[in-house]
Amino acid sequence: MKKLSARRRHPLAAVVVLLLALAATGGLYAAFAPADKAQADDTAQSLAIDEGKKLYAVGCSSCHGTGGQGSSDGPSLVGVGAAAVDFQVSTGRMPLQQPGAQAPKKKAIYNQAQVDQLAAYIASLGAGPNVPTEKQYSPEGADIAKGGELFRTNCAQCHNFTGEGGALTNGKFAPSLEDVSPKHIYEAMQTGPQNMPSFPDTVMPEKNKKDIIAYVDAVNGEETESPGGLSLGGLGPVSEGLFGWIFGLGSLIAVAVWVAARTAKAKKS
Numbered sequence: 178m179k180k181l182s183a184r185r186r187h188p189l190a191a192v193v194v195l196l197l198a199l200a201a202t203g204g205l206y207a208a209f210a211p212a213d214k215a216q217a218d219d220t221a222q223s224l225a226i227d228e229g230k231k232l233y234a235v236g237c238s239s240c241h242g243t244g245g246q247g248s249s250d251g252p253s254l255v256g257v258g259a260a261a262v263d264f265q266v267s268t269g270r271m272p273l274q275q276p277g278a279q280a281p282k283k284k285a286i287y288n289q290a291q292v293d294q295l296a297a298y299i300a301s302l303g304a305g306p307n308v309p310t311e312k313q314y315s316p317e318g319a320d321i322a323k324g325g326e327l328f329r330t331n332c333a334q335c336h337n338f339t340g341e342g343g344a345l346t347n348g349k350f351a352p353s354l355e356d357v358s359p360k361h362i363y364e365a366m367q368t369g370p371q372n373m374p375s376f377p378d379t380v381m382p383e384k385n386k387k388d389i390i391a392y393v394d395a396v397n398g399e400e401t402e403s404p405g406g407l408s409l410g411g412l413g414p415v416s417e418g419l420f421g422w423i424f425g426l427g428s429l430i431a432v433a434v435w436v437a438a439r440t441a442k443a444k445k446s
Contacts, residue, residue, distance in 0.1 A: 222297065229298030232291055236272050245302045250276075257368065258305020259296035264364035266292045278348035279371055306367045306377070313383055314363035316391035324392030327385055331376070339396045345372060355397045359390045 234243070240251030247253030251273075254262075265271040269283035287295065296308060329338065337343050340354030349372050354362065366386050369375025376386070 225294045225297040226301050228291075229294035229296070232287070232295050233298055236287075237295075240273065245299060254299050254302060256303035256305045257299060259300040259308045260306040260364045261368040261370070262296040262299045263292055263308045264361055264368060264370060266295060268361060270370070279350060282352060306364075309360060309363045309367070311360075314359040314387065314390060316359060316387060316394050319384075319387040319391035321388070321391045321395050323385075324388030324390070324395075327381075327389050328392050331381075332389070335373075340393050354393050357393075359394065362390050362393060 233241075233245070237251075237254075240248060241254050242248050242251075245254040247255075265280075266287055267285055267289070269285040270280040272286070273280050274283065285292075299305075300307070328336075328340075332340075335343060335345065335351035336354055337351075342351050342353035344350050351372070363386055365373060366376045366381065366389070367378075
């Protein structure tokens, strides 16, 4: 008993106990830690990048360069992020059909899985905005009135008061926002495609983006009707008056000129 007690009081006893405790902890962690899941995620990401690189080589490298460095036919894609790829490719704007002032929206040639692979590859070239989650772009619970204020301040100059779109200079245009998904509106604000300025979270917080999306959804929803009749492109609350002033008054002037001409002709006869 005295010998056992002496061993317990040995100066190295505490060190031995600590080493045993660390070994036990390491063994338990290795046994129960979700290492397989993390490894599987890394493997899936690597596969996505590899597949995206193959798709890029076939459909994108001729304009953007073999390594995304850009060329005389297309800008560099280093640092644009996955969100820009998801927006441009999902909406069919890329690959570009033909050179022009602006890439129009058209039918997408890649499915969503391929878009994700392309986005993974481009994201691997340099850090940039990630594809937003549904929580980030969902208009649920957003302030529509605040979104209207923000939209009129930052967006209406090009997209019109209700997002109907409009012409810009040199053949460029601001597209209509009708039937555009909340995800793509968020990505456009985040990345600033083509002529549009970008609104990163440092300039426009996530909540404000949700408010704008809620406003656009409200004014372009399926159940939305213009209380004044035809919207006439969403020119504003006096659109019918403007229509009446230009075409109605113009018609009256034309009739007056015609009557005057007929009267003058009758007098000469």
